[in-house]
Amino acid sequence: MRELDDKVREVFPIIKNNDIAYLDNGATTQKPECVLNAVKKYYNEENANPMRGIYELSVAATDAYENAREAAAEFINAGDASEIVFTRNASESVNLIAYSYGMSQVNEGDEIIVSTAEHHSNLLPWKHVAEVKKAKVVFYDPEPAGEFDIDKLSALLSDKTKIVAITQVSNVIGRINDIKAISKLVHEKGAVLVVDGAQAIAHIRVNVKDLGADFYVFSGHKMYAPMGIGVMYGRKELLEKMPPFLFGGEMIESVTKERTTYAEVPHKFEAGTVNVGGAVGLHAAMDFIKQYGFEQIVARENMLTSVALDGMREMPYVDIIGGDMVCNHHGIVAFRVEGVHPHDVAQVFADAGVCVRAGHHCAEPLHRYLAQFAGTRINSSTRMSIAMYNTVSEVERFLDVLSSIRGLMGL
Amino acid sequence: MSSTLYNEIINEHNLRPYHKQKLENANYTLEGVNPSCGDEITLELFIEDGIIKDAAYEGSGCAISQASADIMAEMVIGKTLDEATHLSNLFLKMIKEGVSEEELEELDEAGILQSVSHMPARVKCAVLGWRTMKELIEPLKDNN
Numbered sequence: 001m002r003e004l005d006d007k008v009r010e011v012f013p014i015i016k017n018n019d020i021a022y023l024d025n026g027a028t029t030q031k032p033e034c035v036l037n038a039v040k041k042y043y044n045e046e047n048a049n050p051m052r053g054i055y056e057l058s059v060a061a062t063d064a065y066e067n068a069r070e071a072a073a074e075f076i077n078a079g080d081a082s083e084i085v086f087t088r089n090a091s092e093s094v095n096l097i098a099y100s101y102g103m104s105q106v107n108e109g110d111e112i113i114v115s116t117a118e119h120h121s122n123l124l125p126w127k128h129v130a131e132v133k134k135a136k137v138v139f140y141d142p143e144p145a146g147e148f149d150i151d152k153l154s155a156l157l158s159d160k161t162k163i164v165a166i167t168q169v170s171n172v173i174g175r176i177n178d179i180k181a182i183s184k185l186v187h188e189k190g191a192v193l194v195v196d197g198a199q200a201i202a203h204i205r206v207n208v209k210d211l212g213a214d215f216y217v218f219s220g221h222k223m224y225a226p227m228g229i230g231v232m233y234g235r236k237e238l239l240e241k242m243p244p245f246l247f248g249g250e251m252i253e254s255v256t257k258e259r260t261t262y263a264e265v266p267h268k269f270e271a272g273t274v275n276v277g278g279a280v281g282l283h284a285a286m287d288f289i290k291q292y293g294f295e296q297i298v299a300r301e302n303m304l305t306s307v308a309l310d311g312m313r314e315m316p317y318v319d320i321i322g323g324d325m326v327c328n329h330h331g332i333v334a335f336r337v338e339g340v341h342p343h344d345v346a347q348v349f350a351d352a353g354v355c356v357r358a359g360h361h362c363a364e365p366l367h368r369y370l371a372q373f374a375g376t377r378i379n380s381s382t383r384m385s386i387a388m389y390n391t392v393s394e395v396e397r398f399l400d401v402l403s404s405i406r407g408l409m410g411l
Numbered sequence: 412m413s414s415t416l417y418n419e420i421i422n423e424h425n426l427r428p429y430h431k432q433k434l435e436n437a438n439y440t441l442e443g444v445n446p447s448c449g450d451e452i453t454l455e456l457f458i459e460d461g462i463i464k465d466a467a468y469e470g471s472g473c474a475i476s477q478a479s480a481d482i483m484a485e486m487v488i489g490k491t492l493d494e495a496t497h498l499s500n501l502f503l504k505m506i507k508e509g510v511s512e513e514e515l516e517e518l519d520e521a522g523i524l525q526s527v528s529h530m531p532a533r534v535k536c537a538v539l540g541w542r543t544m545k546e547l548i549e550p551l552k553d554n555n
Binding site for chain 2: 358379411
């Protein structure tokens with residue numbers, strides 16, 4: 001186990017070489033040298049089209065890819081590596097589930113429950129399925145401060161419910177949902193649970209079996225891996241009965257003019273030449289995280305979040321979305337500054353070298369929902385989000401700028 | 412980079428706008444939206460004899476979008492449709508490709524938004540009012 005302290009910054013070139021405070025980790029994280037080197041090494045030494053070739057290089061590429069799959073299975077405690085399907089990102093993963101499982105299992109009159117806090121990625125595919133299949137999307141509204149009311153969900157569940165889609169950690173509120181309790185309830189009704197793990201995967205230990213998730217999706221790029229590689233975990237029993245999503249090379253067993261037999265899972269869902277370089281990078285990123293362990297990562301990110309929240313609490317004109325308790329944020333702190341539009345807030349931060357995000361964070365329904373409690377017409381917020389390489393001095397720099405914003409805007 | 416965008420003029424137009432109100436005698440109205448920021452304005456014009464006699468807007472959004480709309484309204488009052496279109500074209504040119512010294516002078520107070528040209532994420536905010544105004548009067552010119 002490596003000790004996690006400020007020295008971790010040395011292995012992130014962008015962090016090391018720029019005088020910025022990068023606090024937009026909920027959007028994407030920076031990449032450590034070991035990930036960049038692993039990708040480079042793959043292309044320098046092992047690149048060939050995997051799965052097919054009989055020659056040594058192709059075997060090496062296949063091994064690199066399948067080793068990454070095994071690492072991913074272990075990382076989230078899947079039962080079997082074949083339950084890991086590589087995709088481009090969490091969005092594509094949800095689309096795969098929606099197009100394949102959703103379109104084949106949801107029928108007219110059925111219901112899909114989606115929480116209002118979902119990222120558009122875990123909402124729009126379900127709206128599409130509902131539209132095509134003449135089913136209905138039922139919204140679960142979280143409590144105004146972000147708490148999950150399990151009884152409220154229970155009341156929405158019925159025999160018509162086929163799918164429940166929910167995020168583990170909200171990309172705006174930062175609140176963690178009790179997936180274990182939710183999955184129990186969902187399974188009692190015979191529905192399946194799709195969990196968006198995009199904001200959880202780099203910040204807490206994920207155990208899909210313990211959570212009881214039927215599907216669990218995440219992106220590599222939010223966990224120190226390259227962009228363009230993501231994971232769709234699905235219980236094998238479900239994957240086996242699902243039709244393919246994309247058709248093409250590598251996903252078949254045999255093809256004649258009349259008939260096609262598809263390959264076994266997970267290959268059935270991985271049409272075309274796959275992203276081995278990305279998978280290798282993801283493998284390296286998972287190893288990187290494991291070197292430090294979630295115990296240290298959680299402790300450090302919570303410490304940094306608490307420095308941020310302590311400072312923000314002192315500023316009466318700052319409204320923290322989702323309350324000011326550290327345990328409810330998972331490194332994500334979205335906020336509003338009274339009298340200043342979130343985009344102007346982010347602009348002032350940008351001008352001071354602090355990278356934060358402004359907008360509705362791809363969660364427009366949630367912002368509209370929250371705006372009604374805040375009595376504002378502004379459907380957006382500014383968000384700072386922490387990763388394991390951030391430091392106390394960066395958070396202090398963030399707080400310094402935050403305290404100056406109203407003055408700069410003439411208030 | 413220092414915070415140059417939020418100077419006194421921008422802040423003043425944002426916090427104490429001159430033309431952010433309902434225009435009772437408006438005869439033309441158009442809504443403009445910048446989905447990337449969620450900025451929205453409803454522009455109202457009172458046009459008579461091919462001249463913009465009065466202009467006002469309502470809406471919400473970032474300081475750049477609101478201040479720029481306020482400056483725009485101030486500048487087009489009393490202008491012919493052609494003159495207003497010309498100003499809008501000049502403003503868009505300033506943001507997208509840059510303008511000459513003379514053109515910048517012509518843009519008067521709107522010229523303070525010049526630095527937005529280096530901020531791709533804010534371009535849509537700055538041009539919202541101008542774009543909406545141009546869209547509103549474009550079909551009217553064709554009728555003349």
